[in-house]
Amino acid sequence: MGATLSLMGQVFPPASKFSVNDIPDLTGRVIIVTGANTGLGKETAKALLVHNAKVYIAARSKDKAEQAIQDLKQETGKQAHFLKLDLADLKSVKAAAEEFHSKETQLHILFNNGGVMVPPVKDVTAQGYDLQFGTNVLGHFYFTKLLLPTLLATAKTSPDGTARVVSTASSAEVFLSTIDFNSLKDGPARRNKYSSTLYAQSKFGNVVLSNELARRYGSEGLVSTAINPGNLQSDLQRHLSFFEWLFIRPILYPTPFGALNQLYAGTTAPGKEVNGKYVVPWARVIETSAPTKDPKIGQELWKWMEEQVENV
Known part of the structure; x- marks a missing residue:
């Protein structure tokens, strides 16, 4: 009952x-927003630029990112920067972190915003x-892991003594209470x-990862927060059928609303x-669900992800 009321x-x-x-x-402030070439990420980048941050738009498509950067320049008068990142390819994730480190020595906020929603089941990562798990969770885990030394070093010199990682989850996480590790790679399961x-x-994995990151590095100035951006009209729904879209349309909000939660977590006192x-x-803080806070699940997921990226 409590979960249902929270969801409503x-x-x-x-x-x-x-x-x-x-x-x-x-x-x-130096900030990375993954998936910022469209939708929620683009709205987040826009608000950050308006408030004078140096923003990297981490995205797979250079053409789409450059168009977004041009749009943002026209809207804000500020110049964002492109960082090539394909979260569905661990080698690309590694290359993106290396490219960032060649340009910057600080990272104040990492918005793990990019993602994919309900593509065909046959679709897998590189x-x-x-x-979905490879892009939304594993790709972001590896990116965060590679940027972690810079985040922790930045926290020591940051004006508020923190560096922040904001992970975009979803209300869909309430429907699960564990992770089926047999289903994370392609196969019958x-x-x-x-x-x-x-x-x-x-999305359950996003919250588990955020909580585990908080447990491991909170004492070193890292603030790790998961957010539910809300039900938004965005490009994320491109894989929904017409009838699925028709069903959820009445509860969708304009995309700028969704940026509020991650901007609140990432930028405010x-x-x-x-x-x-x-x-x-909108910008309300609650406890994450009990299963996502279970240290056993967090440790198991962290161990599994460490094993996947060990030899990239």
Whole structure:
């Protein structure tokens, strides 16, 4: 019952008390937003640029990213920077981290925003992982792992004593209470699941990973927060059927609403206090679900992901 009430409160949230106008000046802050060439990520990048941050748009398509950068320049007068990143290819993730390190010595905020939702079940990553878990969770884990030394070093000199990692999850995570590790790579266990179930599993994984990151590095100034951006009109729904889209359309909000939660967690003074918490529509802080906070699940997932990226 409690989970149902929490979910309903996220689907039909009260009016937000936070707006992009409440974001402090971000001069001198270096920020990466994955998947910022469109939708939620692009709206997030726009708000960051308006408040004077140096923003890297990490995306797979150079053409789409450069178009987004051009759009943002026209809208804000500020110049974002492109970082080539394909979260569905671990080698590309490694190359992206190396490229970033060749350009910057600090990283104040990492928005693990990019993702994919309900593609065909047959779709897998370059290394043969379920496309949704491989992109949404494993790709972001590896990217974060490679950037972690820079994040921790930045926290020591940051004005507020923190560096932040904000992971985009979804209300879909409430439908699962564990991870079926047999379904994370291609095979019968994965092929027998619905794409929507695999999506929920990836979002559950996002929250588990965020909580485990908070446990491991919170004492070193890293603030790790998961967020549910809300039900948004965005490019993320491109794989939905017409009838699925028609069903959810009445509960969709404009994309800019979704940026509020991650901007609150990533940029504000109160966001410093949300390590291991969950930010839901709109800019409300709650506890994550009990299964996602289970240290056993967190440790098991972390160990599995470490093994997957060991020899990339």
